[in-house]
Amino acid sequence: xxxxxxxxxxxxxxxxxxxxxxxxxxxxxxxxxxxxxxxxxxxxxxxxxxxxxxxxxxxxxxxxxxxxxxxxxxxxxxxxxxxxxxxxxxxxxxxxxxxxxxxxxxxxxxxxxxx
Amino acid sequence: xxxxxxxxxxxxxxxxxxxxxxxxxxxxxxxxxxxxxxxxxxxxxxxxxxxxxxxxxxxxxxxxxxxxxxxxxxxxxxxxxxxxxxxxxxxxxxxxxxxxxxxxxxxxxxxxx
Numbered sequence: 001x002x003x004x005x006x007x008x009x010x011x012x013x014x015x016x017x018x019x020x021x022x023x024x025x026x027x028x029x030x031x032x033x034x035x036x037x038x039x040x041x042x043x044x045x046x047x048x049x050x051x052x053x054x055x056x057x058x059x060x061x062x063x064x065x066x067x068x069x070x071x072x073x074x075x076x077x078x079x080x081x082x083x084x085x086x087x088x089x090x091x092x093x094x095x096x097x098x099x100x101x102x103x104x105x106x107x108x109x110x111x112x113x114x115x
Numbered sequence: 116x117x118x119x120x121x122x123x124x125x126x127x128x129x130x131x132x133x134x135x136x137x138x139x140x141x142x143x144x145x146x147x148x149x150x151x152x153x154x155x156x157x158x159x160x161x162x163x164x165x166x167x168x169x170x171x172x173x174x175x176x177x178x179x180x181x182x183x184x185x186x187x188x189x190x191x192x193x194x195x196x197x198x199x200x201x202x203x204x205x206x207x208x209x210x211x212x213x214x215x216x217x218x219x220x221x222x223x224x225x226x227x228x
Contacts, residue, residue: 004158033215042121042204043159045215056215058116091158103149104216106158 003027004094004107005074012113013082021077021110025094032075033104034060034067037089046090049075082114117142119207121219128195129227136222138205139187145207148181148188149216154201162203163190195226 003026045059049069069075093104146167151159206216
């Protein structure tokens, strides 16, 4: 919902640089999910985090990608040594701590362009 | 793991007609099935969802049906309007605090005035 904030909205990086994407969940939400969307394609799950814990990172490449959700502050998706294939829209979503039904609310996304 | 197939990939209808989008899933453990609408350059927005203990759910012009035996669920939009034009994604997941959603590839719906 509108409460999930992501920044920056657009990010341009040269090959080999690092990209840091930030996600602030809806206030009170303690579950964060990161998805990647390539042009004209669906959303691909990357990683699921709760505060200070990575719950499921099965969709995230083992190299160059990392994610964290510290006790204080936003969740960070970090991509090291970016390559052109990393160009995509990265969305995060959040859910409340006690959710039982699975609802996830998406942020506006960060559009990463690697030149 | 879960796999979600969505059809059709594109759908064009006249204003006022109905639109139906279908999805199938593979993991019988999935019990939460949301539908998202994404307008160009914007975030996916949840428009309706259904849980495995319900066969059908309706919200004004939008309805979703679920057949757990056949592992498929569908989105129905009646009396379509030009503002319904967007990409629609279905998804399936275990529900609750157990993890992520697996999305279909999307259906681009065009409603012609």
